[in-house]
Amino acid sequence: MCAVGGRTDPGAIVAVAARALGGRGRAVGVERLRGGTRKGVYRVRVEGGRDVVVYVWGRAEHRWPEAAVEREGPFADPDGLDLFLGAARVLEGAGVRVPAVEWVERDHPGPGVDMAVVEDVPGPDLEGLLARDRRAGMRVVERLGPVLETMASLRGSGWGRVSGAVRGEGACERLVLERALRDLKEGARRRPDLAAVRGRVERGVVEAAARVEPRRRYGLVHGELGPDHVLVGAGGEPVLIDVEGTMFFDVEWEHVFVRLRFGDLYRSLEVPGLDGARLGLYAWAQRLSLVAGPLRLLEGGFADRRVLEGIVEAQMGWIGAHV
Template sequence: MEGVSVARETSAQVVEAVSVAARGVVNGRVVGVDRLRGGSKKGVYRVRFDGGSSVVVYRWAAEENFWPEVAEVDVFADASGMDLFLAAGRVLDEVGVRTPRVLAVGVDVVVVEDVSGGTLESVLGTDRARVALGDLARFLGAMRGRRSPGFGRVDRPLITGSSCERVVFDRAVRDLAEAAGRDGRVERAHDDLRELVVALRERVAPRAEYGLIHGELGPDHVLVGADGGAVLIDVEGLMFFDVEWEHVFLRLRFGPHYAPLACSDLDGARLDFYGLAMRLSLVAGPLRLLDGDFPDREFMVRVVERNLGEALALLP
């Protein structure tokens, strides 16, 4: 989800749970627990100690997840959980991609180093972004170079005998139908949008090898280390897939700052097809969240409006 910001109450029980986890790796007295801006599937907390040290605690629990339960239907579903986080971190370490160093693992809790230089999003357009963007481009190249004859999540058996474009097509059709049931504008344009989805899918040629992608790599999912380098976070969506899916999201989220991350060997037909499918996903997903008690409702409405406008603009 692009730039999700979640404001939530932090109960005394949660404060105690993350404090206990953090005290297992830092000697000292806890002087503060701050809920950090994070995604919609896990809690992210900075635990501060006397003397100035701090760590970050990731917590996976039902009350941290705002997404409604759905039957798992494809490789994108339910990209959350401690085991997936740890598996993704190991694979990224193998290819030379930097993530926050894991300090301790508990029950549905992981303690990591506090990379306190802020997000890449907060420094885009300044000199501070130059090193991090260079690192990120290098990371993307290393991930693209890690090839696989199957696709899917890194913690599960890889899928063969199908294709990424088939997965994206099925997902786009579901997203379109689901969004049409929640928004009259989508309902009225449903048939035309579905026809466009089919036409773009038919332009995509078969492929039998896939690269490693983060899956939701916006500038808010890249931290800036003390040395100015990039540190990837929210890595649970790591999978082998068409790298064009990653670059569609990168172009969407980095906008005018995407150029240093671009590569010349991407398939234009896949970019066009995945571009529309991504827009439909970013309409259906937020509409689904708005059915529940997600707190930052204005933000989600803006995501819907932006991506629906972009999708409708593609119609002839």
């Protein structure tokens, strides 16, 4: 792997960007952007043209410990160029804005990584905009509501990633229950305070699952849609990023996470017809996932330790209040 400090060689990134530009300006610099635990995200400065962003998938860019990576099922590791391209194609076809793909290069000579050159959306991310100018951010949130409604209205023949690489059998709620119990077991192994209430938490999760009625109706979900995964386009429109996890699944799974991340702004994002029993089960599952997942990353030497520790503490507070 050709990388600098665990990152892809900037020269390789500039070379790919230059091929994508095809003479429309000259690539003159590379800046690594924050975020991303499964791919590298780099802005390439362009002299005489507009900047571009390069996504890089490769071992040096993947920060999850190998033992913590899920390989099967609806929550399998959302990593790779094909998942990105498949999701972008389906979302764009539904009228959902994502960064436009300008160039794709597989197995780049030298670093041996996959890369995609995409447009550099000029605006900030929604999280930053809300912190800086809440009124302006709320206007974007209001435009995001119809996007979520459009996605919820799309129907898949089964659950799984939109690329078709993962198609499964079994009810979504059963899969979520099994995963929640695994996350509880792993979290309790790493956190004595969770171990102390493990029995009560397990009862709460199992009882929530028992209230869910069978259903076979799947909508399109992003899977991890927080304000940090929404950029603001030049016209103030929401632009979804980190879309590799996009799949057909119970829409309630998406909306539990969206409510958690957007807080009181969620009233502008709720869609009609959500199942309360599923919301109850998925709330437990999401919270347990947000304990176990960060704890796994911390074992892998993730740099932003305080951020992950804060996520875990927030979820432990919720769990403590519900047992």
